[in-house]
Every structure is written in structure tokens, then in C-alpha cells.
Amino acid sequence: MIQEPYLYFLEFLQSVQLPNGGFPYHSGEEARPDATAWAIISMSAWEFARENCDRGRAYLVSQQTNDGRISISPTHIEASWPTPLAIFAWESVPQYQEAQSRAIDYLIGFTGQHFSNPDPSIIGHDTSIPGWPWIAETHSWVVPTALALMALHKVGLGTHPRAIAGQQMLLNRQLPGGGWNYGSTTVFNRELRPLPECTAIALQSLAGNTAFHKIERSLQYVSHELPRLRTPISLGWALLGLGAWGLKPANTEELARVSLQMQERYGPYPLPSLALLLCAVKASHGLHSLFRSLPQETPVSSTRN
């Protein structure tokens, strides 16, 4: 039985689903793939509104292009960063395995612009390691790479060369003092500052495939930041990132309730933010633990090249 206030917010998610099966970013707006995927992931995790989830998955299929990508809008197919989110939303549901498989193929074949770094004293990171970009034909950055890496791991492709390279790319972008920002380490020999939201996503994506000592300082950074995080994106990812490393805080529900109450001050959260926070409450050991309990999980073949 789902307790309040989570039931209230799950019912809210359910209530804003649109006739085409998609979910909007804000109530009253048109459907968006990222919002739809997050709503499905969250409601599925709570085993809530199964029929609504299925309609949402069908909407995501309707947004998939021939090459397998799911973009933020049909007019901006170069913005394909929601693709890993759709892979999660289709996870463990046999009728969407083909759509998921095509999205995985797209991710494996898609990368950013990479080049030899002409002067490491200007840009400190290794610009040649392939990751994933937000937008096609631009450089790779931390968040889209972390999301893609999580998706590949989820479907059993954690040893694929693209996953290995993505892992290396993230470790290369880790700040010397710990943590990640959007994806730059030093510029003109000056170390940049970490950001909790980016650090937590990177930590989530590296859990289970990276030695603890390599990310220990970043875990310390997020743990240190956690008490002041109240916004659903940063708090949600921090809870997931820590949880993925077996460090889910004992006061998770208290933190989540404070965040949910902040809507009285700021107004209703965007759907993806709300859904992310609900996922973080439910997940015992990070994002991947949300899928383990689902029935009919059938990992995609790991023989892709």
C-alpha cells in the first residue's frame, strides 16, 4: 500500500496524462518524451497505474524515429538526449523490446565530436574520449554520457566498448578535488567547481563498474552537500547516486517530504523533477534497483559490436 504523500503525487502524475498517452512537462502543456519516460519509470517503480504506463510507452514508440532515437521534439531531432530515458521506460516489458533494441542501437552508434586536445593548459580534459552529447555534432558532456552509460548497463551492455569508453570519459572529467560539473575540469589551468546534480548522476552511472577509490572524493562531496539539497533534481539524483553505492541516507523520506513541501513555496514541480524524486524515495540501491523487482526482465543480447 502506497503511503501519503507519495500516493497523492503518483495520482497527480496519472491525472495529467494526455489522450495520446504522453505526459507533459507541466500540467496543461503538450506531451514530451522526457516527461513521459520519467512518469513511466516512477509509476512503474511504485507499481502504480500499469495501464497508464503502457499508454505512455506506446506514446514513446510513436516518437521514435527510424534510426531508433527519441528526441525532445520532432522539430529538433538533433536533441536526442531523451533516448536513454525511453530505454528505461521500456525496460522489462516484452512488447517494447524491439523499440528498446533500436534505441540501444542508436545510442551505440551515436557520439559527440571528439578531437585531440591541442593545448591541455587551456582545456584540461581529454577531448578525444568518446562519450555522448546533449545535441548531435557537439562535444560530449557528463549528464548525457552518464544517462547513456546507465542505459547500456541496464540492458546488459556494460562491457561494450562504448560503455567502457563512456566510463573512461566520465572518470577523466572528474574534478581533481572530487565531483563533476557539466563536464569541464580545468580551464586555463584553473580547476572548476563541482555541482551536486552532475556529480550525483555521474556517481549513479559508475556504480557497479568502477572501483570505490576512484570516486571516493566525489561521494564525500555529495554526502557533504546532501543536507542542504532541497530541490527535486539535485536531491533526487543525490539520493540515487548515494544509494547506488550502498549509501542511501536513513532520512531519505524526511528529505523527500521537505522537498515535496517546497511546492507550497515554488508551485508544482515539473513532472520529470517530481517523478525523479519519487524514484529516489522508492529505490533501495540507486536507479537500477527500481527495475530488479519487475517481472519478465529479459536482458538484451550483449553480443552487439
Next chain:
Amino acid sequence: MTTPPTHTEQPTLSRRQLLQACLVGGGIALSGFSLLHWWTGSRLTAQTFIGQAETYNTDLAKLIRQGFQELGITPSEIKGKRILLKPNLVEPHQSLSHINTHPLVVRGAVEAFLSLGAASVVVAEGPGHRHDTLLVLEESGLADVLYEDHIPFQDLNTMGGIVMPNLGGQTTLATLTFPRIVKEVDWVVSLAKMKTHHWAGATLSMKNFFGVMPGNYYGWPKNVLHQAGIPQSILDINATLKPHFAIVDGIIGMEGDGPIMGTPVQSGVLVMGRNLPAVDATCCRIMGINPDKIEYLQKADQWLGPIHESLIEQRGESWRTVHRPFALIPEIPAHRGIRLT
């Protein structure tokens, strides 16, 4: 957008310049920019206002209203208008207020526009480096001001977009996608921060509009624009968006390794004006930077506005009385050779 010309010269057009003028002429004609003036030999002029404020505890709304008055902005011009204020919140961190437009400048601008009869004022930003915009508002201190004053805020990074033809033609981008709200307001106002910039030399009111472009379509940190070229993208965005006004927060600015890692510097000024290149050129002079050496300003000159001192009518303080050279870093290529001498 400009005041009547005060100087007249007869420019000579080369075939190439004429062709370029024809290629972008449609956009220029639509925007009311300088083709006619250029063709007839007139030169663009503008007015800027410099107001002194030693601290953020100054009555900033009063100072901004004074600027409006000096610049000829009357209640009849603002009455009933929907105003969008775009502060610079590229990457806030707690206790590092010199990175961002100060919340009290935002409050002052809101009060000033409302006092002149604006129908509505909305604050909107798409932070360049961070996708948790609510945390950006909290860490910048702006969240408290917005909440206390009941000021609406819009996250431009996640807003649906409208595709517009690129009227600047400086990048290879055929179109630009703006957040739909820019078509739902009457005035777009750059509420920028006075900072050095390690790629562009200086970031002021024109560069501030990188933050208008939605991260959903441009990525974080606005990857598409960096790829297309920073000076070129600044020009394209401004030529297409056609902003109406600028207020630059130089009460405490940033020198050295801006726009994030530099150090605070007190200039004690707000710089305002209808013409953004003129405002930015004036800011540069205050910062001890030669605007002719800033690529996007040099290219904007006599296209999007004037940057030469003789063509900018100064109201309020003279830039010379508030001149406070910002530290530049010789190792940064964009800082070399830009010092005003």
C-alpha cells in the same frame, strides 16, 4: 531603437559589402536596423546612462527610474507592456554573488518597470551550466526575492521553442530556436553582470542572451552556440531577438578569469540603455577594455549599434569618473591586447 543620427559620413560600399547587405537586408529591414542609415550615410548613435551605487543597499529602483528618465523612457511608453527580465545566472554558487546578477538588482528593475505602469514583469533564465534551475535560484539568492515579491519566474532551458530565421548570418545556423515566451512579451531586457570572459573578453548585456537559448535544444553549456562560434552566436542571437533594453550590474563585477572563476571587483555602477552594443561598449570603457578589441562588439559596430565614444551620448556619470580597470590575465588569449590605453 536608436536616436536620430548626429553625425553624417559618406561610406563607400564595396561589391562584397553590397552583396552582404542584400543577403541580410530583409532581416535588417524588418528589424529597423541600420541599412537605411548606412546607405544614406548616417551613423548610428545611442544614449547610455551610468548610475552610481556603492552597494546593493542603495535604492536601486529609484536609480533605475532615474536612468529611465534620462534615457527618455516614459510611463506612456511602458504602460501596459509585458516585460521579460533576463538576469545572468550562468552558474551560481552559494556565497559567490559576483558570478550572477544580484537579486536586489532584479528586484529594483521589477519595481522600476511596474512603477512606470508595466502590465507584467516576468524574470526568466536558462542557466548555462546547470540544469537544476530551482537550485540555481536558491543558491543565487534570487528565490527569496521572487517569493517575497510574488515575481513570476520561467525556466527558459525547458520551455518549448519557436524557430526563427537567423537574421544575423554570422554563424552557419539557418535558424535559432528561442523560448516561446519571447513572443509573448513586449520588451526583452538584458539584466546582465559586468564580467571579464575567458573566451569572449567581456560578458555583458549581449552575451547574457546565451542564457535565453533553451538547453533542451542547445545543451548545457549551450554546446551548439560554442560550436558555432561565441562572437558569431552573440551577434546572431541579438540580431534576431532584437532586445529592447539593458541594465548591467557592475556594482560588484568580476575581473580576472571570468565568467565563473574570477574575483569580485567593486565598480559601483549600473549601466543602462536601449542599445546593447552601446551599453556594452560603455561597460568596457569602465572596465578598462577597448570595445574595438572585443570581436562581437567590433562586428556589431554600425550594424546593431554604435560602440565609438563619440557616437554614444553619455547620461548620468561619465565613464571616466567611474573608470576602474578590471584585471586581465595575459595567459588568456581573449584578454591579450584588449586593454584600453
